[in-house]
Amino acid sequence: MANQVKSDKDYSQYFQPPSLTDAKKRGKEEIAVHYDFMIPEDMQGFGKDKYYLIRTYGCQMNEHDTEVMKGLLEQMGYQTTEDKNQADVILLNTCAIRENAEDKVFGELGHLKALKAQKPGLVLGVCGCMSQEEAVVNRIMQKHAFVDLIFGTHNIHRLPALLKDAFYNKEMVVEVWSKEGDIVENLPKKREGIRAWVNIMFGCDKFCTYCIVPYTRGKERSRRPQDVLAEVRDLARQGFQEITLLGQNVNAYGKDFEDITYSFADLMDDIRKIDVPRIRFTTSHPRDFDDQLIEVLGKRGNLVEHIHLPVQSGNTEVLKRMSRKYSRDHYLTLARKIKETLPDVVLTTDIIVGFPGETDEQFNETMSLYEEIGFDFAFTFIYSPREGTPAAGMEDNVPMEVKKQRLYRLNELVNAHSKASNDKLLGQTVEVLVEGESKNNADVLAGRTRTNKLIHFTGSKELIGRMVEVHVTQAQTWILKGEIVEEPLKLSI
Numbered sequence: 001m002a003n004q005v006k007s008d009k010d011y012s013q014y015f016q017p018p019s020l021t022d023a024k025k026r027g028k029e030e031i032a033v034h035y036d037f038m039i040p041e042d043m044q045g046f047g048k049d050k051y052y053l054i055r056t057y058g059c060q061m062n063e064h065d066t067e068v069m070k071g072l073l074e075q076m077g078y079q080t081t082e083d084k085n086q087a088d089v090i091l092l093n094t095c096a097i098r099e100n101a102e103d104k105v106f107g108e109l110g111h112l113k114a115l116k117a118q119k120p121g122l123v124l125g126v127c128g129c130m131s132q133e134e135a136v137v138n139r140i141m142q143k144h145a146f147v148d149l150i151f152g153t154h155n156i157h158r159l160p161a162l163l164k165d166a167f168y169n170k171e172m173v174v175e176v177w178s179k180e181g182d183i184v185e186n187l188p189k190k191r192e193g194i195r196a197w198v199n200i201m202f203g204c205d206k207f208c209t210y211c212i213v214p215y216t217r218g219k220e221r222s223r224r225p226q227d228v229l230a231e232v233r234d235l236a237r238q239g240f241q242e243i244t245l246l247g248q249n250v251n252a253y254g255k256d257f258e259d260i261t262y263s264f265a266d267l268m269d270d271i272r273k274i275d276v277p278r279i280r281f282t283t284s285h286p287r288d289f290d291d292q293l294i295e296v297l298g299k300r301g302n303l304v305e306h307i308h309l310p311v312q313s314g315n316t317e318v319l320k321r322m323s324r325k326y327s328r329d330h331y332l333t334l335a336r337k338i339k340e341t342l343p344d345v346v347l348t349t350d351i352i353v354g355f356p357g358e359t360d361e362q363f364n365e366t367m368s369l370y371e372e373i374g375f376d377f378a379f380t381f382i383y384s385p386r387e388g389t390p391a392a393g394m395e396d397n398v399p400m401e402v403k404k405q406r407l408y409r410l411n412e413l414v415n416a417h418s419k420a421s422n423d424k425l426l427g428q429t430v431e432v433l434v435e436g437e438s439k440n441n442a443d444v445l446a447g448r449t450r451t452n453k454l455i456h457f458t459g460s461k462e463l464i465g466r467m468v469e470v471h472v473t474q475a476q477t478w479i480l481k482g483e484i485v486e487e488p489l490k491l492s493i
């Protein structure tokens with residue numbers, strides 16, 4: 001049983017604490033790919049008659065890591081529960097991208113403290129990107145000593161063994177590798193629904209000055225093409241309707257291969273031939289988005305005409321300070337080329353306002369770039385410093401009130417564009433993948449267009465998981481409404 005630990009304990013003998021300095025190093029050693037993963041014999045059946053609950057914060061990469069952890073736990077015999085009082089294992093899969101994401105996790109830990117006191121046998125774990133940060137691990141050890149287990153993003157495959165340690169050890173179990181591990185191919189995954197995520201690469205080498213990811217996820221490592229293609233084919237056989245290829249910077253896929261020349265465009269060209277109705281990818285970096293990829297996307301078929309292309313700022317000077325490695329002109333040229341090949345493309349983006357030193361003029365360039373490109377939607381954020389990143393050491397001379405005003409102006413623009421782009425669909429018939437019942441009304445179905453727009457319409461529940469055609473009758477800022485016009489589509493890819 002996992003017991004509480006004293007906060008003044010010297011943990012150094014139990015683990016190598018995560019180190020952002022070590023995580024920054026990019027070694028030349030080869031990444032090995034393992035195909036022989038197995039749940040350790042003594043952990044098979046360990047979860048019989050026990051329950052787990054995983055709370056997931058942050059991006060799709062974390063959602064997918066959660067699928068792997070669910071797969072591992074269920075292979076050990078655990079069952080899922082949404083009731084924290086029923087759970088024998090609770091894991092918080094955390095996100096480090098912004099400070100408020102971290103605050104949420106510490107808030108949740110505060111709530112779980114009482115539960116842990118009532119139920120000492122409960123194993124409480126923290127994993128994901130926050131656990132790769134030295135300051136976070138130290139804070140948990142000092143102030144949240146009731147946590148039983150901390151493990152990093154490179155240690156997920158070690159979950160069965162770590163869980164065993166947490167059950168039997170008297171101390172908090174901490175295993176966070178600062179350096180990335182190898183690629184473990186055959187981990188079990190618990191996927192649900194009709195959409196699946198497939199990791200094609202791990203890590204990031206871009207080191208944008210505001211971003212913690214290169215430190216928390218390690219260097220860029222691509223999965224071998226045959227492994228990605230086999231997984232996508234398998235998902236197609238299982239009937240998944242939509243697959244999203246995942247990576248922090250998917251366009252860098254293949255750049256780390258030394259024995260073959262095979263790029264993200266090559267991968268997309270091969271996946272295009274697999275019988276899955278829709279293929280998406282996220283996230284792409286403007287610097288690595290090349291002409292070959294645009295050409296492949298132009299072949300369409302199951303490659304949808306929606307590209308999420310984070311710009312972050314419309315000003316070249318700010319982009320330089322962010323170390324984004326492209327200019328405003330480069331981005332505009334790229335967007336123009338994409339639109340020439342895919343005139344109906346929907347471009348969405350991420351924008352940070354109030355980066356240290358951003359002037360009004362520089363912010364106005366972000367506004368004008370947004371207009372010029374005509375994005376459909378943007379995730380917008382006020383800059384939030386992350387400890388250990390270069391930007392956190394920059395002098396931030398933009399007052400919070402100014403940052404908030406800029407965000408407000410930008411969001412007004414984003415909303416206006418979203419509404420205008422939805423208005424353009426009024427009266428049109430769109431292909432919709434039916435995902436389920438609407439959250440607020442069980443009599444209404446919810447689905448997504450190829451360009452990822454949410455649409456509500458009335459129809460039989462039997463349509464869930466299928467493609468239908470819907471006539472758009474109402475356009476709001478964030479949602480379309482429509483009427484079904486046909487029986488399920490026969491897809492020809």
Ligand code: SF4
Pocket residue numbers: 204205206207208211212213214248249285
């Ligand atoms: S490319 Fe994305 S993940 Fe990589 S450092 Fe930049 S913002 Fe972070």
